Amino acid sequence: MNEVFRSIPELISHRALHSPDQIAFKQNQYEIDYLHLDLFSTNLACSLVEQGLEHHDSVAIWAPNSIEWIVAAVAIHKAGGKIVPINTRMKGLEAEYILNASHAKFLFTVDNFLGQDFGKIAKKQNLSFLQTVIYLNNKNIFINNNPHSLDCLPEIDSQDTADIIFTSGTTGKPKGVMVSHEQNIKVFDYWSTHIGLKDSDRYLIVNPFFHTFGYKAGWLACLIRGCIGFPLDVFDPEAVLSLIHEESITMLPGPPTLYQSLMQSKSFSESNISSLRLGVTGAATIPVQLIHDMRDVLGFETVITAYGLTESTGVVSMCTTVDSAETIANTSGKAIEGVEIKCVNADGIELPPFEAGEILVRGFNVMKGYFEDLKATHDAIDSEGWLHTGDIGFLDESGYLKITDRVKDMFIVGGFNTYPAEIENIMSSNAAIAQVAVIGVPDERMGEVAKAFVILKNQMNISEEALIAWCKENMANYKVPRTIKFVDKLPTNAAGKIMKFELKE
Numbered sequence: 001m002n003e004v005f006r007s008i009p010e011l012i013s014h015r016a017l018h019s020p021d022q023i024a025f026k027q028n029q030y031e032i033d034y035l036h037l038d039l040f041s042t043n044l045a046c047s048l049v050e051q052g053l054e055h056h057d058s059v060a061i062w063a064p065n066s067i068e069w070i071v072a073a074v075a076i077h078k079a080g081g082k083i084v085p086i087n088t089r090m091k092g093l094e095a096e097y098i099l100n101a102s103h104a105k106f107l108f109t110v111d112n113f114l115g116q117d118f119g120k121i122a123k124k125q126n127l128s129f130l131q132t133v134i135y136l137n138n139k140n141i142f143i144n145n146n147p148h149s150l151d152c153l154p155e156i157d158s159q160d161t162a163d164i165i166f167t168s169g170t171t172g173k174p175k176g177v178m179v180s181h182e183q184n185i186k187v188f189d190y191w192s193t194h195i196g197l198k199d200s201d202r203y204l205i206v207n208p209f210f211h212t213f214g215y216k217a218g219w220l221a222c223l224i225r226g227c228i229g230f231p232l233d234v235f236d237p238e239a240v241l242s243l244i245h246e247e248s249i250t251m252l253p254g255p256p257t258l259y260q261s262l263m264q265s266k267s268f269s270e271s272n273i274s275s276l277r278l279g280v281t282g283a284a285t286i287p288v289q290l291i292h293d294m295r296d297v298l299g300f301e302t303v304i305t306a307y308g309l310t311e312s313t314g315v316v317s318m319c320t321t322v323d324s325a326e327t328i329a330n331t332s333g334k335a336i337e338g339v340e341i342k343c344v345n346a347d348g349i350e351l352p353p354f355e356a357g358e359i360l361v362r363g364f365n366v367m368k369g370y371f372e373d374l375k376a377t378h379d380a381i382d383s384e385g386w387l388h389t390g391d392i393g394f395l396d397e398s399g400y401l402k403i404t405d406r407v408k409d410m411f412i413v414g415g416f417n418t419y420p421a422e423i424e425n426i427m428s429s430n431a432a433i434a435q436v437a438v439i440g441v442p443d444e445r446m447g448e449v450a451k452a453f454v455i456l457k458n459q460m461n462i463s464e465e466a467l468i469a470w471c472k473e474n475m476a477n478y479k480v481p482r483t484i485k486f487v488d489k490l491p492t493n494a495a496g497k498i499m500k501f502e503l504k505e
Helices: 008-018 034-050 067-078 092-101 118-123 181-195 212-225 237-246 256-264 288-296 325-330 374-380 420-427 464-474 500-504
Strands: 023-027 030-033 058-062 082-085 104-109 132-135 161-166 176-180 202-205 228-231 278-281 302-307 339-344 357-363 387-395 401-406 411-413 416-418 433-443 447-456 483-486
Touching (some): 008 181, 023 034, 023 067, 030 034, 030 067, 034 067, 058 092, 067 228, 118 132, 161 181, 181 212, 202 237, 256 278, 256 433, 288 325, 302 325, 339 387, 374 387, 401 420, 411 433, 433 500
Parallel strands (some): 058 104, 082 161, 202 228, 278 302, 447 483
Antiparallel strands (some): 161 176, 339 357, 357 387, 387 401, 411 416
16 A cells, blocks of 8 residues: 555545445455445445534444444544444443443444344443444445535544454453554554555455454455455354355464364365465464464465554564564564564563563554543553553564563462463473463462363373373473363354453353
8 A cells, every 4th residue: 555544534535436346345245346335434424423423422333244344334434433343242231331431322233143132232231322223234324315415524634533442351341442543554554565465365354343353454454455355254164164265265364263273174174275375363372383284284375473452553563474483483573663662570671582571562553542541541551652561571682572471361380470371382282282271270289270271183182191291291390280171162252362261260
């Protein structure tokens, strides 16, 4: 993208003007070109303004991935609003908190997703700001039979807040992260260029739109590069394998669990996935073997890992296309251009290479702040502009970042700080293990000890005693899980991250 766009609406207008007939997105049998994406979103934006939406108002979207989701999001931006995505796994009280905390006046939703009518659920909650619920599966909302002048739409500034995305709330109440139009476009123009996303790519967007990975690295990246996006509402390995073949999918990012699930699928061996070209993943722990498998088994030409968080507009560091499998699996690459990283100890003193501490980030990607929460913003971003991530890691002598864990996931075994990701990384090298998640559990003598939840590979078998013995041979004794539970699946959120609080429960 050579042009510099001030806002997402300006980017859409450019695409509609220069490539009106080009297909932007396709889902099932429905497809939309740039001309109609621009037209429908403008119609809806004018309607929102007519119904009382004012510049800088918040509008929530509680719905699965769809073309309608994208049209609604662009319309909200054109009307000067801020998008507030809501996790489709959430229940009534959780959605109520986000709707109230974001001051959302409008809600776009659906009346039947996995048997749930989100609009009906929302109407039962105690909502302080919500005025209107609009169903996305009513196609009439995109058609304006009485076209109005575009004068009704405000001018969008590059510094206007484009979205408020709420954090997971694992350390307390979720907080709303504010990011501007300019930050979104600048970060994901860089990201798209760096990974080698082309206008000829066919991008299957499995990651949910309520998450930065599905929204910004997903459909927004498609718009920035001009490639075709294929939104998928529910992840199903068989459906994904089918779509890769039918639509000649070239781009498929996702968490490690996505690729592991595909390879464990019953129909994998008969599937034609030869079109796959580009894969992007990221996690605190990634088995080196998975990177080899992504290249050799899944057939990706390019495999890249990256690190980011909602508060950093989704991206902090990235590997390169020429890095080794070991580097890609064991590090999260170097800081993107214009961004600084340092690791500090508990006293805030910068640490030398290979010494682990809290990861701090500074640059154009750091959020504007938490919505309506100055204290939390000041706690997260210090007076010098450094974002305190809460992640633990170290930099090597070349500036490559290694994530070792989350501060809050750490537990103490007999006085030793113990990081689940470190144990998971070692256990992942065992040939019998497909996936593993480790938590700390109370212990009378040691305070806490490790417990591992393990999914075995197909046709593999190992006893708890044998696996614990293997762990004793391969890691310090205080890290060795005292108990191992074999499971068929691990609880994951819709973004593919393992929900350790459920394991603890």
